[in-house]
Amino acid sequence: MKLKTGRLLGLLALVLLLPMGACAQEGSIGSVRLIENAKQYDGQQIVFEGEAVGDILQRTEHAWLCLSDESNSSISIWTPSELASQVIMVGDYSHHGDELRVSGVFHRACAEHGGDMDIHADAAEVTARGSDIVHEVSVPLMVSAGALLLIALTLVGFVIVKHRGEKG
Amino acid sequence: MFEKPVNRLLPISYYIGCVLTALGAAELIPLAVALCWREWQVAAIFVFTMSVMVIVGASLILLGCRHRAEKLSWAEGMVVASASWLLGMLLCALPYQFSGHYLSYLDCCFDVMSGLTTTGVVMIQNMDHLSYGMNTWRFILTFIGGQGMVVLALCFLTKETSGAYKMYVGEAKDEQLRPNARNTARSIWSISLLYLLIGSLMTWVAVMEAGVPAGKAFLHGVWLYMSAWSTGGFAPMSQNVLYYHSAAVEIVTVVFFVIGSFNFALHYAVLKGKKREIRRNIETITFAVTLTILVLITTLGLMRDNVYPDAMSLFRKGFYQLVSGHTTTGFMTVYAKQFYYEWGDIALFAITVSMLLGGSACSTAGGFKGLRTGIIFSTFKTELKRMMLPESRVCEQKIHHIRDVVLSDAAVRSAFVIVTAYLITFVIGTLAGMFAGFPFAMAAFESASVTGNVGLTIGISSPTIPAMLKMVYIVMMWLARLEFMSVLALGAYLLKRTGRK
Numbered sequence: 220m221k222l223k224t225g226r227l228l229g230l231l232a233l234v235l236l237l238p239m240g241a242c243a244q245e246g247s248i249g250s251v252r253l254i255e256n257a258k259q260y261d262g263q264q265i266v267f268e269g270e271a272v273g274d275i276l277q278r279t280e281h282a283w284l285c286l287s288d289e290s291n292s293s294i295s296i297w298t299p300s301e302l303a304s305q306v307i308m309v310g311d312y313s314h315h316g317d318e319l320r321v322s323g324v325f326h327r328a329c330a331e332h333g334g335d336m337d338i339h340a341d342a343a344e345v346t347a348r349g350s351d352i353v354h355e356v357s358v359p360l361m362v363s364a365g366a367l368l369l370i371a372l373t374l375v376g377f378v379i380v381k382h383r384g385e386k387g
Numbered sequence: 388m389f390e391k392p393v394n395r396l397l398p399i400s401y402y403i404g405c406v407l408t409a410l411g412a413a414e415l416i417p418l419a420v421a422l423c424w425r426e427w428q429v430a431a432i433f434v435f436t437m438s439v440m441v442i443v444g445a446s447l448i449l450l451g452c453r454h455r456a457e458k459l460s461w462a463e464g465m466v467v468a469s470a471s472w473l474l475g476m477l478l479c480a481l482p483y484q485f486s487g488h489y490l491s492y493l494d495c496c497f498d499v500m501s502g503l504t505t506t507g508v509v510m511i512q513n514m515d516h517l518s519y520g521m522n523t524w525r526f527i528l529t530f531i532g533g534q535g536m537v538v539l540a541l542c543f544l545t546k547e548t549s550g551a552y553k554m555y556v557g558e559a560k561d562e563q564l565r566p567n568a569r570n571t572a573r574s575i576w577s578i579s580l581l582y583l584l585i586g587s588l589m590t591w592v593a594v595m596e597a598g599v600p601a602g603k604a605f606l607h608g609v610w611l612y613m614s615a616w617s618t619g620g621f622a623p624m625s626q627n628v629l630y631y632h633s634a635a636v637e638i639v640t641v642v643f644f645v646i647g648s649f650n651f652a653l654h655y656a657v658l659k660g661k662k663r664e665i666r667r668n669i670e671t672i673t674f675a676v677t678l679t680i681l682v683l684i685t686t687l688g689l690m691r692d693n694v695y696p697d698a699m700s701l702f703r704k705g706f707y708q709l710v711s712g713h714t715t716t717g718f719m720t721v722y723a724k725q726f727y728y729e730w731g732d733i734a735l736f737a738i739t740v741s742m743l744l745g746g747s748a749c750s751t752a753g754g755f756k757g758l759r760t761g762i763i764f765s766t767f768k769t770e771l772k773r774m775m776l777p778e779s780r781v782c783e784q785k786i787h788h789i790r791d792v793v794l795s796d797a798a799v800r801s802a803f804v805i806v807t808a809y810l811i812t813f814v815i816g817t818l819a820g821m822f823a824g825f826p827f828a829m830a831a832f833e834s835a836s837v838t839g840n841v842g843l844t845i846g847i848s849s850p851t852i853p854a855m856l857k858m859v860y861i862v863m864m865w866l867a868r869l870e871f872m873s874v875l876a877l878g879a880y881l882l883k884r885t886g887r888k
Contacts, residue, residue, distance in 0.1 A: 254722045257729065272515040273624055276598030276632065283598065283632050285624070287515050292722070293625055295632065312426065312518040327729070334700030335632055336722060352516075354428045360485075361431050367438035371411075374445035381452050 247320065251290045257327040257336060266322045267294060267338055268346070272310035275303050284340075286319060296321050297332065298340040308349030318347035397451040398459060399467055402554060404447025406471035406540040410479060411440030413539075416527050417482075420606075421520030429486075429520035436481040443478060464553025465876035468537050469869055473877075475536055476500050476865075479528060486521045488512050490850045493857055498525070500861045503532030504868035505751055507620020507717035507842020508833075510850050510857070514625040519606060522623050526610040532868070533617025533647070533751030534579050535560055541572040557873040562652040562749040562789075578654045579616065586612040586643050590636070597633035611636070615643035617751045620717025620842030627719045628707075637707055640718055648674075648714035648746030650758070652789050669765070669786045670747040670757035677744055677760065678713055681737045685709045688733025705734070708843065713741035715753040717842020724846045727829055739832050742839040743813060753840025753867055755809055759802040761786060766799050808871045812863055813838045819859040820847060837863045 247266040269286030272293060276283035282303035287293035287310065298321070310316030323340035326332075414437035421430040459467065480495035489495045494510035501508050502525055511517070531539055537558040541551050551568035555561075564574045591608030599607055607623055614621045624630040628640060646654075649671070656664045665671055685705045695701040704721055711718045726735060745754010769784040776782060784794040813834050820830025825847055833847040837860045848860065866874050 251724075254724050255728060257725070273630060274599050274603065278598065285515070285626065285630060287625070291512055291514075291625070293515065295626070295629070310516055312516055315516075328695050328700055328704070330696040330700060332632060333634065333703040334695045335629060335720070336725070337632075354426070356427045356431060360428075360435060364431050364435035364438065367442065368434055371438040371441040371445065374442055374449070375408075378445050378448050378452070381449065385452075 249290055250288050250292045250294050253294060253325065254292070254336070257325075260325045261327040263325055264322065265325045265338065266320065267296070267325075268318065268320045269293065270310050270318055271306045271308075271316040271349075274309060275306060277303075284319070284321075286321065295335065295337045296323070296340050296343075297329075297337050298323075298343060302340060302343045305343060305345050310349065313352055313354070315350050315352055317345050317349045320344050320346050394454075395463060397454040398457040399451070399463055399470070400447045401451030401455045402459075402467040402540070403471050403474060404444045404449075404451065406444070406467075406536055407474060407478060408441055408444030408448065409540040410475050410531070410536060411437050411444055413527055413531060414440065414482070414524070417520045417523040420523040421518065424519045426518045426520045429518045432482050432485040433520065433524075436478075436485065439481060440478045443474075459553055461553050461556075462876045462880060465557035465873035466880045467554045468557030469865075469873035469877040471537060471540075472503065472865060472869065476503065476861075479503070482521065482524055483511075486517070488514070488517060488521070491854075493854055494850055497857050497861055499528060500864050501842070502528035502619065502621060503536065504840045504864040505529055505533045505617045505619040505715070505753065505842075506837060506840045506864050506868075507614075508836065508844050508848040508860075509621070510848070512850065514623075517623075522610065523606075525621050526613040526619075529617045529619035529621055530579075530613040533619060534575055535572075538572040538575055541569050557876070558869060560651070560749045562650065564652055564655045574655060575651050578651060578658065582616055582643070582646070583609075583612065586616055586639075589639050590615070590643070593633065593635040593639045594631065596635050597631040599631075611640060612643060615640045615716065615718070616647040618644050618647050618714050618716040618746060618753070618840075619751075620711070620719075622718065629720045629722075634703070637703065637720065640716075641707065641710055644714045644716040644718065645710065648716070648750055648752040650747040650749050652749055653747070656789055664789065667787045669761040669788050673757040673761040673764070674713070674747070677741070677757075678710065681713065681741045682706060682709055684737040685734045688731050688735075688737060691733065692729075692731035694729050694731065694734070709738060709741055712738045712836075712839075712841055712843050713744060713746070715742065715745045715839050715841045717836070717844075719843060723844045726832065726843075726845045732828065735828055735832060738843065739835045742835040742841040742843065743809065745839045745841075754838075755806050758788060759806055762794065762799060762802040763806065765794070766802075805870060809838055809867065812866055812871075816859065816863050819856055823847075823853050823856045834863075838867050840864060840868055 247268040253260055269288040271284055272287045273285045280300055282298055282300050284296040284298055284303055285293050286296055306317050308314050308317050321340045321343045323338045325338050327336060328334040329337050414433050418430055418433040476496055476499045479499045483489055483495035483498060484492055488511050497510045535558045537554050555568040564571045587609045590612040591605050594604040594607045595601055610623050622628055653664060653668055689695060689701055689705050695704060707720050743754055744760055745756055746752025748756040748758040765786055769782055773782045786792055816834030816837055817831045820833055829845050829847055832845040836843050
């Protein structure tokens, strides 16, 4: 019994401590935490991880990257062009973008960029390459769409005939 | 010998059918985009949902076809408008439901109502991976909603003009640009399509300048323009306008959402060569005055709280969000939560007021409208004048709106009634937000945004909020866009019919 309790406590400690350990090891901060605690992180060196989405917006020697994390929001990264060039695939409807781990200085309201919230990256590494997203066409949807289209067109035909008939 | 009395539902059904069929036909545009970009699954979704809409619409037309020449009463015209919006919402949500980007059908309906009413708050998940076809549908809804879906149906699908003006008014547009409602509706769409060409081109260039590749920039340009002109607030990326990090995009969008928030009668007058109208019109004057005062208050508030490091940042952020709120657009270059955590009470107050005041009457904008705000201020001025003058003196209340107008008591009363209705809706929305557990400032901000059909969000509107709050917001958007009377007429009509049974 004692052994069981000890094991349970050990397991519980492991479950509780594992995420903390992972966080400490990874050190990355989520977008929601950054936005909600922007004053606290302003001007600090931080690590941010996310999927590159949208486009790489090239500006002379730098580029804007948009990194989206799992919280349904994203953060803009101002990065030297050579760092941005590591990104091969950006996320959109047909692609899952490269996963990046970026470290740099977080700005709550960047003076260089008209008050935008951003991270000025000084290092970036691709942690996972992006991939294609295959959207298979659903056959039942196609068949029912075709059938419904026929019914719709027939009804529209009836409407036209009825309008013309009443005019005549 | 005796004519059978007409079931009054039949002519109503005919016109609602026309509106739904027009909405169904509008799905041809996202369908074409999906086909162009080889999004086959999305194309199949649009064929399916378009067919459903056309089947429902055509069935309603066939049901009431024989009675389409019947004259509609004012109440029936309004019932057509409000019921079309409600059924339109339910049907237009179908493509969203199939897209897999929503957690529930209620969320889909929320986004459709938000789009049609040009509000702009969203429940969508993973927006950055949305297909081009589905994105196009979002912006088409905003564009149609801005000009008016009844206006669209009046333009293209029906030649009957009896009752057309009543439906047109039911959709909260009461300016008659031309002698009949159908031609007025056509003028509204002509003005919008003219600007669509110029605006899309300019926005396309600005988006390309921001670094988006030409082909994609074209779509972004058209979408952003549609959203700006309709004072909608939807953007293709989850970061909204902040995504572009571009002063050019901000300038172009500001220009078009300000123009879009002006009265169609003003556009029509200017296009007819009456350029002086811009300086003389009560709505443009009211907008200029309230905007100046509110920009000043926002700037002072942001300065007091040291929100931005320099004058340029302060101007770009403060001015953009405020004008976006005042014109009821809802484009943002800050994150929603920044309003609450960083902006401070004074700036929040100014934005909340600006969202309630809104743009012009008979435009794509929401809120109280400049015309009503102007009439109320003018009434206060006249009353003060009346107090100063001898009792025997007659004091006439005049405003300039397209022409000089002597204000009747009925016009003044109507302005006060509608503004009061907006305020009551705002209070109910704020209370609903507080009951859902949000602090007063957040609840009031979001309520003002929903009441004014604005779309700026402080972070409340998300899929995680209670379903009841989502439903309250949907009804608020619907009520505010149709300016209450049509929805109330629908309620009264339904009550009357159930009472009879």
